[in-house]
Amino acid sequence: MRFLLNISTHSRDLEFAGPQWRQASALLQETGFDGFELYPVSGYDCGSIPPHLIGGVHLRFFVMLRQIWQNDYQGLLRLFDTEDNIRMYYGGTTRDAVVKCYRDQLALAHTFAVPYVVFHPVHYELDYVFNWQPPWTWQETIDLSAEVINEALQGSSYKGWVLFENLWWPGNFRLDSTREIDRLLDRVNYARSGIVLDTAHVFNKNQDLRTEEEAIAYLLRQVDSLGHYRHLIKAVHLCKSLSGDHVRSGMRAPDPFRGARTFWDRFSLALDHVQGIDVHDAFDHPSIGGLFERIDPDHVVFEFSFRSMQEWRSKIERQKIALGDVFPAKGDRKS
Template identity: 65%
Template sequence: MNWLLNISTHGSDLEIAGPEWSEAVSLLRRTGMDGFELYPAGAYDCTAIPKEIVGGVHLRFFVMLRQIWQNDREGLLRMFGSEQTVRHYYSGVNREAVISCYRSQLELAARFNVPYVVFHPVHYELEYVFNWQPPWGWRETVDLSTEIINEVVRDTPYDGWILFENLWWPGNFRLDSTDEIDRLLSKVRWPKCGIVLDTAHILNKNQELRTEEEAIAFLLRQVERLGDYRQLIKAVHLSKSLSGEAAKAGFANADPFCGAHDFWQRFSIALRHVRDLDRHEPFSHSMLGELFDLIEPDNVVFELAFSSLDEWIGKIEQQQRALQRFFPECRIKENLY
């Protein structure tokens, strides 16, 4: 297995990565990890990143895709308020913006020669972020997502794996049943398809989890239910999220946007709530190792939230301790805490 860390080209991550990514390279040596799963964002020139440290690419997470894909101008204006805001969000006003974005990121993946990219089969809108009651089902989302992927890969130099990541919102790809996987794979026209198992997203589905032991037991049951489909799990996003109370507070909030109508205000409020739900914390219990008795992914990404290098190292090493049988020689430095 390759053991990776998540990193983006957002400004805060670039500061930690250091000049010419020197701190990022040093971090890998310091922690014994193999590389990074890269989330390219903004206009950053990714050719500045040392090729040998990139192990995978996470494609853009647009979240809201149906209206732009269907060139539904009225729907876009209803959601975003103005064509200028639509253009700002997507870098365009029709499906060509989405195609262009994903094709350019697949070209980047090809230049880095990464074995996999990550794609979210998703469509969600701000008004359902708190109440989890969208008026569509997962089949519609899967069909939309496969239509997008099929168009994007029609012209690409990339030839690696496309891995589909689970989310927690109803009406999306949640891995609640193998029917979701069957429908998705039957419609995607790409020879190398698999799954990214996001452990925190599995946990976010259950608002009754209170302890890490309960969380891991639930995770193991959910993965075991997949049966032979577990062989499709080629990568894992490994982190913990115990956020049931935050989810319940969202369900009970009759006016979560506090009357705001401006798209960016509403987006900011929704984003704060999503971060409250999806916490990207490290596991610490050795029971976590049982997950890898059920699956044999090629890549495991420690997908953690951090605001400083020291915080990041502490969380990495906490999760390495939980998986110590996989890190028999990992560099655990007590003086870093």
């Protein structure tokens, strides 16, 4: 297994990376990690990143895809209020903007020669972020997502793995059953397709989880239920979120967007809520090691949120301790 940290090209993360990414390189050396899973943000010259630091690329998470993919301009206006907002969010007003974004990022992944990219099979809208009652099915979302990634991959020079990440919202790819995997892989026209298992996203499905030990036991049952499909898990986003009370509070809110006058006001409220659901904390309980008795991924990403280098280092060390021998000395790892 190769162990990676997450980083983006948002300005805040770039401060942690430091000039010429020297601080980022030093952090890898200090902590014994092999590289970073990169979330590229438009407007930054990723050519300035030393290629050997990047071990994977997380493709853009648009969240709202149906209307733009169907070139439904009126539907987009209902979501975004104005054409300027649509352009700001997607880089255009038609599906071509989405395809261009993904093809550019796949080209970047090819340039970095990374072994995998991450793609979210998702469609979600702000109106349902709090109540979790979308009027569409997971089947519709998977079919839509397969169309998007198939078109993005056409003519792409990228030849590594495309890994599909689970989320927690109903009507999306949640790994609730192997039927979701069958439907997705039957529709994706790309042989090297697999799964990236996000452990916190599994927890976020279940608002009854109270303790970390209870949550890990739930995770292991969920993974066991996948049977032989577990071999498709090529990467893990390893982090925890125990946020059932926060989710229930949002579901009870009679008017969660009260006072929001613009799309960006609503978007900000929704984003704050989502960050309260998916807190990207570190594991502390050693039973998390049991996950790696069930699966043997090629890549494990310590996917954390952090506001300081001190907080980042603290989460890294806590989770390394929880993993014990699962996180071996760098020279002892399988390539």
